[in-house]
Amino acid sequence: MIAYAWIPVLGVVFMTVATIGLGLWATQRSKTASDFFVAGRSVSVFWNASAISGEYLSAASFMGIAGLLMKNGYDALWYPACYAAGYLFLLLFIAGPLRRFGAYTIPDFAEGRFDSPAFRKVAVSFVLFIGFFYTMPQMKGAGVVMGAILDLPYWAGIVVVGVVITFNVAFGGMKGITFVQAFQYWAKLFAISAPVFILASVFGHYAGNLESMRYSPEAIPPLSGRVESEMSAWTTIKVKGAKDAPANALVFPGDHSVQIQVPKGAVISKLSATHPETPGAEPMGELMETDEPSSLGTPPSRTKRRFRSGAGPITIPAESELRLIGHRVTRAGRYVMRDGVPLPTTTKIEFAKPTEIRLPSFEVTPNAPPDGRWIAPFGPLTSKHGYPLLYTYSLIIALICGTAGLPHILVRFYTNPDGRAAKRTTLWVMVMLGSFYIFPPIWGTMGRLMDPVLYATGLTDRVVITLPRKLASPLLGQILSAITSAGAFAAFMSTFSGLLVSMSGALAHDIYGKILCPGASPNSRMRMFKFAAVAIGAASMALGFLVESFDIAMMVGWAFAIAACSYFPLLLLGSWWRGLTKYGAGCGMLGGGVLSLCAIVTSMLLDKKVLTFSVSPLMRSLMEQPAIWGVPLALGLMVIVSLATAKAVPSDVDLKMLRLHAPEEMGLSKNYIEH
Amino acid sequence: MPEPVRALPNDVDLARLSRIVMRRQAGLSLRVASVFVVLILGLPLVNRFLPEVANYPIYGFPASWLFLGVIFYPITVALSVYFVRRSDRIEAECKDWDTLGESGARP
Numbered sequence: 046m047i048a049y050a051w052i053p054v055l056g057v058v059f060m061t062v063a064t065i066g067l068g069l070w071a072t073q074r075s076k077t078a079s080d081f082f083v084a085g086r087s088v089s090v091f092w093n094a095s096a097i098s099g100e101y102l103s104a105a106s107f108m109g110i111a112g113l114l115m116k117n118g119y120d121a122l123w124y125p126a127c128y129a130a131g132y133l134f135l136l137l138f139i140a141g142p143l144r145r146f147g148a149y150t151i152p153d154f155a156e157g158r159f160d161s162p163a164f165r166k167v168a169v170s171f172v173l174f175i176g177f178f179y180t181m182p183q184m185k186g187a188g189v190v191m192g193a194i195l196d197l198p199y200w201a202g203i204v205v206v207g208v209v210i211t212f213n214v215a216f217g218g219m220k221g222i223t224f225v226q227a228f229q230y231w232a233k234l235f236a237i238s239a240p241v242f243i244l245a246s247v248f249g250h251y252a253g254n255l256e257s258m259r260y261s262p263e264a265i266p267p268l269s270g271r272v273e274s275e276m277s278a279w280t281t282i283k284v285k286g287a288k289d290a291p292a293n294a295l296v297f298p299g300d301h302s303v304q305i306q307v308p309k310g311a312v313i314s315k316l317s318a319t320h321p322e323t324p325g326a327e328p329m330g331e332l333m334e335t336d337e338p339s340s341l342g343t344p345p346s347r348t349k350r351r352f353r354s355g356a357g358p359i360t361i362p363a364e365s366e367l368r369l370i371g372h373r374v375t376r377a378g379r380y381v382m383r384d385g386v387p388l389p390t391t392t393k394i395e396f397a398k399p400t401e402i403r404l405p406s407f408e409v410t411p412n413a414p415p416d417g418r419w420i421a422p423f424g425p426l427t428s429k430h431g432y433p434l435l436y437t438y439s440l441i442i443a444l445i446c447g448t449a450g451l452p453h454i455l456v457r458f459y460t461n462p463d464g465r466a467a468k469r470t471t472l473w474v475m476v477m478l479g480s481f482y483i484f485p486p487i488w489g490t491m492g493r494l495m496d497p498v499l500y501a502t503g504l505t506d507r508v509v510i511t512l513p514r515k516l517a518s519p520l521l522g523q524i525l526s527a528i529t530s531a532g533a534f535a536a537f538m539s540t541f542s543g544l545l546v547s548m549s550g551a552l553a554h555d556i557y558g559k560i561l562c563p564g565a566s567p568n569s570r571m572r573m574f575k576f577a578a579v580a581i582g583a584a585s586m587a588l589g590f591l592v593e594s595f596d597i598a599m600m601v602g603w604a605f606a607i608a609a610c611s612y613f614p615l616l617l618l619g620s621w622w623r624g625l626t627k628y629g630a631g632c633g634m635l636g637g638g639v640l641s642l643c644a645i646v647t648s649m650l651l652d653k654k655v656l657t658f659s660v661s662p663l664m665r666s667l668m669e670q671p672a673i674w675g676v677p678l679a680l681g682l683m684v685i686v687s688l689a690t691a692k693a694v695p696s697d698v699d700l701k702m703l704r705l706h707a708p709e710e711m712g713l714s715k716n717y718i719e720h
Numbered sequence: 721m722p723e724p725v726r727a728l729p730n731d732v733d734l735a736r737l738s739r740i741v742m743r744r745q746a747g748l749s750l751r752v753a754s755v756f757v758v759l760i761l762g763l764p765l766v767n768r769f770l771p772e773v774a775n776y777p778i779y780g781f782p783a784s785w786l787f788l789g790v791i792f793y794p795i796t797v798a799l800s801v802y803f804v805r806r807s808d809r810i811e812a813e814c815k816d817w818d819t820l821g822e823s824g825a826r827p
Contacts, residue, residue, distance in 0.1 A: 422767035422774060706738070
């Protein structure tokens with residue numbers, strides 16, 4: 046048992062209690078329906094910006110970026126940069142007009158702009174669709190963190206977060222969570238930044254750490270990290286099984302021999318070696334099974350069996366030591382030479398079931414990219430299908446346009462008193478997000494150097510929780526870990542509450558209040574909101590149980606790509622082009638949203654080897670990152686179909702345009718929900 | 721369709737008025753957006769074709785890392801500050817019903 050392991054639990058309990066307490070306190074001040082849905086539009090710019098930032102910084106931002114950066118290096122910097130930059134597009138094109146139009150939800154906007162109740166239904170379905178896609182990764186984050194700090198089963202974290210937030214939202218509505226989310230922004234900023242200053246004084250500062258990776262491009266940090274605390278000779282690694290592929294693989298660089306101790310009964314499903322840069326060449330890896338575990342650094346005792354790359358499955362009958370040797374590229378039986386030395390290859394060992402293996406702590410970390418590839422642009426993330434520039438551009442478009450089209454963020458703009466305040470709020474959000482997003486890459490960089498064992502276990506997402514424990518003082522380490530655990534909890538809780546509000550709002554306000562029961566009083570809509578919150582909270586928890594084996598970043602990517610290809614074009618053209626018709630908007634939204642979703646899901650199934658047809662690398666890149674064609678497709682469809690159905694342009698489109706863009710003083714705006 | 725809160729003067733040409741209000745805002749938005757787009761879409765090209773610039777060390781940071789990981793945020797904030805200021809000025813000039821009328825909203 047790790048010393049002081051109870052301290053992080055205190056952090057989580059504190060954050061949970063603070064969330065419930067603040068929610069209850071704010072609820073007492075939330076009286077009218079308008080308070081409930083849009084916080085009475087009385088929230089000041091500063092607090093509203095804090096709340097938007099608090100809502101936006103999800104599990105993906107707090108844990109995911111640090112982990113992704115640790116795993117992929119430079120390329121992952123695009124994520125925080127574009128998450129923040131999306132708000133610039135919101136500010137320039139969407140924030141002011143959307144608020145001025147006076148509609149409360151995107152479906153209100155959709156109906157009001159095109160005078161089409163039918164279009165409202167399309168828009169509502171997208172709110173729920175994107176919302177559920179975005180909820181699943183938050184739920185997974187909650188389950189994983191609870192597992193990491195408390196050793197609780199996966200479902201327990203989901204139940205805690207789900208129940209607390211559902212309770213808060215159902216009782217407090219928008220005003221309740223506005224205060225809670227504003228508090229959670231500051232909690233998250235503190236949690237991601239304060240520990241960095243302490244850790245950097247021990248592990249080296251940002252620039253110094255980066256500079257240390259400049260000189261030897263082939264270097265990979267040793268398993269023990271470059272940390273000077275107590276170091277045991279062997280490092281234990283829990284490798285996952287085939288059902289969690291690709292997390293069941295260890296990839297070793299090929300320039301030296303590696304001792305691997307494996308327990309009795311382990312099954313290696315495949316041994317393979319690759320060097321994609323030399324076509325026609327055969328990589329040659331060899332795995333020797335020796336008699337018994339030898340001590341560290343001794344030559345192998347009697348060899349029992351030898352395996353060439355391509356072998357598998359291999360069952361290990363008794364506890365033994367494997368020795369991976371001589372992985373070189375050969376062609377026609379001879380070494381392929383480069384710069385006068387045999388060209389090394391990488392060797393991949395895949396395990397069939399969860400296995401605990403031991404590697405010497407001084408050994409290079411399996412699965413870690415070398416320094417040169419990590420620190421330079423176009424590393425493992427963007428160049429995996431061979432079109433790094435295309436992949437980078439598509440990623441940028443998805444993240445920026447997706448941010449500007451997330452329904453749970455857009456709903457926040459209605460809590461501003463007017464269009465001018467909406468613009469100011471967006472500006473402050475960019476300041477707050479920028480201050481936050483400088484820090485996760487610092488965690489990722491330190492994690493690479495000091496806690497590289499996470500590469501081998503595939504748990505880089507946990508780096509903000511586990512890195513502080515590498516400090517020599519276990520007490521200080523656990524205190525810092527408690528701070529980041531509390532921050533991570535704040536992250537899922539605030540994002541989940543925002544999603545829950547926007548989805549329950551869509552149900553209560555749009556489906557119940559406008560479609561099912563048009564004459565419903567504000568109070569009956571409020572009751573419906575509470576009911577919807579409980580129902581959706583329960584559904585989200587159920588979905589959370591199902592997604593344990595999916596990546597957090599992958600699921601967030603789905604939500605962003607769908608939002609980028611559906612809502613963003615609707616809002617952009619709807620606010621600025623008077624010729625947009627409901628048919629054009631509908632075709633564009635459905636066409637862009639559905640096709641990009643299909644592409645992403647197919648690509649994901651190919652990754653998981655559920656589908657096995659072969660696709661060219663170019664197609665594969667375009668399917669995994671569909672925004673580069675999806676956004677233009679949606680915009681193009683909207684323009685073409687609108688031009689073809691120009692008769693359907695609303696007759697009062699000029700008045701609508703004025704309401705979107707004229708300053709409030711001209712007296713053209715109207716609030717959808719009256720005080 | 722909700723009616724406007726305040727009745728419009730009968731002689732206002734809505735189409736022209738809305739164009740006047742929108743045109744200046746759109747111009748400003750597009751100007752700021754184009755600066756930003758050049759920066760963010762140009763950076764991958766610099767990384768790809770001018771690696772010696774991208775890797776140039778500045779206080780230990782590779783230049784491209786320093787730009788995207790640190791300096792990028794103040795730049796976006798600076799662009800937003802510029803936009804919000806200019807946008808407020810445009811609105812202050814627009815809100816006066818009569819000046820708009822003179823500038824062509826009334827036929």
